[in-house]
Amino acid sequence: MHQNNNYLVETAAQISGVNPKSCMKCGKCTASCPAFDDMDLSPHMFVSMVEAGRIRELMESTSLWKCLSCFACVERCPRGVEPSTLMEAVRLMVIRKQGGHRISADEIPELLDKRIPQQALTSAFRKYSR
Amino acid sequence: MVFDYYPGCTLKTEARELDEAGRRSAAALGIELQELDAWQCCGAVYPLGRDEIAPRLSSVRALAAARDHRRDLLTLCSACHHVIKRVNHDIRTDEKIRDTANSYMEGEQAYQGETKVVHYLEMLRDTLGFDELKNRIKKPLTGMKIGAYYGCLLLRPGKVMSFDNPENPSIMESFITALGAEPVIYPYRNECCGGYITVKEKDQAARTASRVIDSALEHGADCLITACPLCLYNIDVNGTSSKDLPVYYITQLLAQALDV
Amino acid sequence: MQRIGVFVCWCGSNIAAAVDIETVVQAMKSEPGVVYSTDYQYMCSEAGQGKLKDAVKEHGLTGIVICACSPRMHEATFRNAAKAAGVNPYMVEIANIREQCSWIHRDRAEATAKAVVLSRTAVAKVNLNTPLTPGTSDVVKRALVIGGGIAGLQSALDIAEAGYQVDIVEKQPTIGGKMAQLDKTFPTLDCAACILTPKMVDAAQHENIRIYTYSEVEQVSGFVGNFSVRIRGKARSVKADICSGCGLCMEKCPSKKAKDEFNMGLNNRRAIYIPFAQAIPNVPVIDREQCIKFKTGKCGLCARVCPADAVDFEQQDSIIEERYGAVVLATGFHTLSLEHYDEYQYARQPDVITSLELERIMNAAGPTGGKLLRPSNGKAPKSVVFVQCVGSRDTTGCGKTYCSKICCMYTAKHAMLIREKYPEVDVSVFYIDVRTPGKNFDEFYRRAVEDYGVRYIKGMVGKVVPEKGRLLVRGSDLLDDSQVALEADLVVLASAVEADASAKGLATLLTASIDTNNFYTEAHPKLKPVESPTAGVYLSGVCQGPKDIPETVAQASAAAVKVVGLLSKDKLLSNPCIARADELLCSGCSNCEHVCPYGAVSYIEQELRIHGRNQIRRIAKVNEAICQGCGACTVVCTSGAMDLRGFSNSQIMAEVDALCR
Structure with missing residues (x-):
């Protein structure tokens, strides 16, 4: 797969269906984000960097794994930009790559406790692997 | 009134009490829940990628089955509800997703989004009515101060979920009032507990959950109720706070108040 | 040929x-x-x-x-x-x-x-055109101004000063509009009432101006130069001609639970009330929904104490029919209802207020006597946070897509006034962009920052969280790439400006066009900014789009000049492209009469010579002074008798043929 920048930008647009150009840089997403303290790139930066075509940097971002997909940013964005959907698109671009998994079945047993719901494991696999 | 019922994976295992209390209560209220045959896991996470078809298919199958039965599809788990309602919205609004999903489906009639997805709470509000529920209560939970924990999945995105006002919801508070208890309104009731990342990012999940607990305690809640097994787990197991705050499923307290 | x-x-x-x-x-x-x-x-x-x-x-x-x-x-x-x-x-x-x-x-x-x-x-x-000659019509030398805020007052005063009669119709019990509610005005910080109330008095005392308050336009017919308008004067339940405005009735009224609209619901008023001390007319009105007498039949205390015997529970609405040469729309605005912005807790937290509510709190005649106090507990705030762009620039359907234009300036004004009067209070403003084009405007905003120490934070608020009796304002600081949480005692939301609800209905009555936001459309965005596309209808103030007071006044005067230009003519040339019925073809079906929006078609009995014999036939007759040439009659005419000069059936068919060739 060739990895020129336009291809990455188009892929992100295609997966997310979101147009980052509608962002007016108000920062309500960052204001609303419950995972902000754990993120290396704040939601508004993330949107801005997608717009600037800096997808490769975003694919290295830890924010991808810290986003809670709680849609607070989606709900409150006055421009319908959906930052968390963009984040998901880049996350998918990472885990769809060869070796892009962030979790493997082998490491599961040690992460479990007695009460963990099935839903948590399904979510983890959905979020961290293909 | 008969509903097709989609329990979901966790309700058959870890969250059995959410399911069983829900069934007992429904029966007592004259609501018939017909569990779908051979339902498949909804995937727990709504597929945000527009190009993801496979993770949408189990929802579409459940929706199409309910359509064939001419019934509304009732869900209880917040995550299942979120996934199935949003996939239904995709089918209604995105031609590409609709056509591709249908190409994987058996049966003669393409699924076009005909089914209405109803959460258990919506059933109580819209089909039974909270006034009627109040009349049916045998053991009112008088004196209990209950914080409704909505979390994110039931409410957002508000335009798709059409469940309640996403920033100032009231359905669970009305539910609590109908049970004879006192609802405690606290600001973090619709903020995320961080359950999604609980497997890999335990610390982060613990911090997010603790914010919810602290906020509920500050506003005087004795306990929380939720419809989400993941929220319950995360708040109950990972959340840390100076004081213990029990978390119950909505149906547990409902069954208790109905004395079933 | x-x-x-x-x-x-x-x-x-x-x-x-x-x-x-x-x-x-x-x-x-x-x-x-x-x-x-x-x-x-x-x-x-x-x-x-x-x-x-x-x-x-x-x-x-x-x-x-x-x-x-x-x-x-x-x-x-x-x-x-x-x-x-x-x-x-x-x-x-x-x-x-x-x-x-x-x-x-x-x-x-x-x-x-x-x-x-x-x-x-x-x-x-x-090829089929024929020379046409316009007729003439008379001009009624009286103008109607709909809306008695600063826009309507300025237009009316200018028209009256030019020597023409003007009627102002205002739906509220008093003239004055939104400006009457404001405390100070930017960028000069002069008191709004000090500059507005003299204009209200001028209008009330002007020999050429009649004011109908608590009244609404109900029906409009006619056209430029000659509009017939029906105005409904709602029953005040107080005889305006004999009331002396002593206020005894209001003092004694036992019904005290109605929200005081003038004070944005921050306090209560009586069921019989005058909106504010300088109201014109200084005549109370009974709010029939609140009045105990109207609700239960008992009470009537106001009538008993009235020394002039002016209270009249039986009073009916009055109907005024009048003809006007021109109409000025000055229906103004209100601020957006915030039900889609519950993250700011406006509905739940009394200390989250709108900017217009703050105007009332800051106003000496307001509910707190001009003291900055928290609505929740009446205590002085230590920290005030402003949130700009609430409901403006929103493309999700929850708010308005446009910039409301005035919020940056009034927020700077509020921030500055608070810092000036209460230097111990911390004031912060969350902004997306600061937009201050205008004479001395940016300097004004910079004074707020540089001289008054207002903290401007580029970012937006995600949620207001009530915590320990205060409000935690959770926002972002984009220049610092951080989340901020400010403790506040008062949160002020700059809610979007929205066209008044009456605009849409009036647009229909006057066939004036409105845009998707219910602002009236101007005839040309640059060259005819105060004319509506409908001849004889002019636009004044915020009803055309968000604007501040100086701009409103300028536009109001511009609209007045256009009205005066029209009223100064004795005759108007009328459009010759009007309908005409061919009496020999007319079948007398009345379709045209029913469809005509102007009432220009009537039927007459006429003796006609048909096939060599005289016959009495019922035929359509177009009143040329009333017909506006819309062509609706030609479309419904089944016999092909009705035709529009300049747009005849044969001309249109020739055009269609040429298109299809």
Whole structure:
């Protein structure tokens, strides 16, 4: 797969269906984000960097794994930009790559406790692997 | 009134009490829940990628089955509800997703989004009515101060979920009032507990959950109720706070108040 | 046969860039009736019009086709040019090859082909045009101003000063509008009441002005120069002519639970009330929904204490019918309801208020006597946080897509006033952009920052969280790339400006057009900014779009000048393109009468000679003074008797034929 920048930008647009150009840089997403303290790139930066075509940097971002997909940013964005959907698109671009998994079945047993719901494991696999 | 019922994976295992209390209560209220045959896991996470078809298919199958039965599809788990309602919205609004999903489906009639997805709470509000529920209560939970924990999945995105006002919801508070208890309104009731990342990012999940607990305690809640097994787990197991705050499923307290 | 000249305009590159002008010119040469076809860079210029006049002389033209911009732009220009050259103005047709062709096509061949078709369509029509002569109609020398805020008052005063009669219709019990609720005005910080109330008094005392408060326009008919308007004066339940305004009734009224609208619901008022001390007229009104007498039949205390015996529970609405030459719309605005912005907790937290509520709190005549106090507990705040753009610039359908224009300035004003009066109070402003174009405006905003120490934070608020009796404002600071959580005692939301709810209904009554946001549309965004597209209807103030007080006053005076210009004429030329019924074809079905929105068609019994015999027939008759030429009657006429001059059935069919050729 060739990895020129336009291809990455188009892929992100295609997966997310979101147009980052509608962002007016108000920062309500960052204001609303419950995972902000754990993120290396704040939601508004993330949107801005997608717009600037800096997808490769975003694919290295830890924010991808810290986003809670709680849609607070989606709900409150006055421009319908959906930052968390963009984040998901880049996350998918990472885990769809060869070796892009962030979790493997082998490491599961040690992460479990007695009460963990099935839903948590399904979510983890959905979020961290293909 | 008969509903097709989609329990979901966790309700058959870890969250059995959410399911069983829900069934007992429904029966007592004259609501018939017909569990779908051979339902498949909804995937727990709504597929945000527009190009993801496979993770949408189990929802579409459940929706199409309910359509064939001419019934509304009732869900209880917040995550299942979120996934199935949003996939239904995709089918209604995105031609590409609709056509591709249908190409994987058996049966003669393409699924076009005909089914209405109803959460258990919506059933109580819209089909039974909270006034009627109040009349049916045998053991009112008088004196209990209950914080409704909505979390994110039931409410957002508000335009798709059409469940309640996403920033100032009231359905669970009305539910609590109908049970004879006192609802405690606290600001973090619709903020995320961080359950999604609980497997890999335990610390982060613990911090997010603790914010919810602290906020509920500050506003005087004795306990929380939720419809989400993941929220319950995360708040109950990972959340840390100076004081213990029990978390119950909505149906547990409902069954208790109905004395079933 | 006409002798037609075709003039193709380049409009600089506006048309020429997309349309091959020469192809159009050549194609027209072979059209029936065309004796001359040419082109020019700017046909509307003096030189372009000169070319037209020369060609009329040289080629003996009887009909003219201009292939150029929309007729809304320059039809009048070319009609005048034709007239000057001795050709009847109604022998001119415009082929719109700019807005409907060059501007919307990228492909040159496609655009050129379309320009040819549009042009030959116009030629086909001109071949059947007949010279028309406008009639005249009288001008009623009285204007109607709808809305008694600063916009309406300024328009009315200017019209009255020019010597014409004006009526102001205001739906509230008093004139004054939103400006009456304001405390200080930017950028000079002079007191709003000090500059507004004298104008209110001037209007009330002006011999040329009549004021109908607590009244609404109910029905409008007629047209420019002669509108007939029905106004409903709602029953005040107080006889205005004998009430002395002593206020005893209000003191004694036992019903005290109604929200005081003038104070934005921050306190309560009586059921019988005057909105504010300087209200005009100084006559109370009974809120019948709140009045115990109206609700239960018991009480009537106000009537008993009234020394003038002015309280009248039986009073009925009054109906005023009046004719006007011109109408000024000055219906103003209200602020957006915040039900879609519950993250700010406006509905739940009394200390989250709107800017207009803050105006009342800051106002000496307001609910706190001008002291900055928290609505929740009446205590002084230590920290105030402002949130800008609440409901403005929102494309999700929850708010308004536009910038409300005035919020940046009034927020700077509020912030500055608080810091000046209460230097111990911390004041922060969350902003997306600070927009302060205007004379001394940016300097004003900078003073708030530099001299008054207001903290401006570039970012937005995500949620307001009540915590320990205060409000935690969770926002972002984008320049610092951080989340911030400010403890506040008062949160002030700059809610979006929205057209008043009455605008839509009035637009229908007056056939004035509104945009998707219910702001009235101007006839031309640059060149006719105070005229509505409907002749005789003018726009004043925020009803046309968000604007501040100086702009509103300027526009109000501009609208007044247009009204005065109209009323100064004794006669108006009327549009000759009106309907006419062919009495021999009319079947007397009444379809046209039913469909006519102006009531211009009536039926008469007339003796006609048909097939050599005299017969009495019932036939349609068009009142030429009333007909506006909309053509609805021609469409419903089953017998083909009704025809519109200048747009006759045969002309339209010829155009369709030319299009389909």
